[in-house]
Amino acid sequence: MNNQSIILDLDDTIFPTKTMDKEVFDSFFNNLTECLQVEHDSSQINDIINELWIRPIDYVFNKHNVKYGLVLSAFDFFKTADINLNINPYSDYSYLKSIPQTKFLVTTGIKNLQLAKIKALRIEKDFEEIFIIDPIIDNQPKSLVFKQIIENHNLLPSQIFVVGDNPDSEIKSGNDLQMITVQILRENIIKGDNANYYIHNFNELKSILDINHE
Template identity: 30%
Template sequence: MKKALILDLDNTLFSTTSIGDKLFADLYYLLEINGNEFEGNLEDIKTDINRKPFSVVAKQYSMSQLLYNESLQLLVNLTYNEPIEPFPDYNEVNKIACDKFLVTSGFPKLQNSKVRQLGIENDFKEIYIVDTVMTNDTKKKIFESILHDFNYDVSEVLVIGDDPESEIAAAKELGIDAIVYDKLNAFKDYFATPKISDFSQLQNYL
């Protein structure tokens, strides 16, 4: 029986695309007027900004240092102050009687504002925000800290997230069971770990 769940935030508890156009409007405009400062397609970049940490996206599309710095100036103090709707099946998570931790990567002010607007602050034992720009922290380090600080064996923890290359990879490196939450059917050909599309399916892995 699992004693703890570790959940990701973006595209795991809610759809980031539901707020992306409004949230990143200024950033999208900055990228649009500086189209010679990165490689690749702007629409692809917009999609990835809603799925991955900005530092990863900037590297992926060979963004110039100048554009990267200007983008950071926009993002570091960005917040979202309108209501956000979680995925409808999120209520299933609260029905599970075990410790729950939220571990997300991104800009702290922005990620904190998302949590606040979702109204989920009290659903978790602890909330961790991994600032991949200003620190060298990683989700793997946070997972290790949770195991140590709360005295869990790896067999007692389950990680749920939408990104096989982030929280799922970190969990697998530590020997923690992991599940890809593929609400948006983005990983049709991914079979390295179990996948679910609804939190009601978690009961099969506890």
């Protein structure tokens, strides 16, 4: 019996965020720019917008001291927009899909946007459960969701593998709960110093799963 489970991040772990069509979000970024102009200069705004393509919203806003109340109206875009994305998983996702371990998806982002990504990627059925942490609604740490997974599924932390690109988010949360953490170093991802293992694609997971099998 295989008691191992895998918790996965979405953005730049399962698919490359840079492949999203930026024109789909023109209206949102135009509105966001208008909101930010109240307290931020053009250089700061450019940095914020560029970083939002590669970093979680909560990370970017905290880094640049963006007040959520200042920009909330811009996020109304995601309540009504019909978001159609032409995106695909990384090619090595097929290996992840083929292995028997139970998988959970835990992603941070605007709920309707993350749902649109998941739908476009056609990966809904690959996971036991999917959790979306929307920082505009409830900016809780991933560790709280990880605890929920442990409790609801009666899992051992020592047999849970957390795989993601962000050392300050899912990797830190996994370490806090004594899970096995794996940072995936996709293109342009900066290597952290706090993961138990480092891989470049999902195929490299096999040896890690094998040596940690109880």
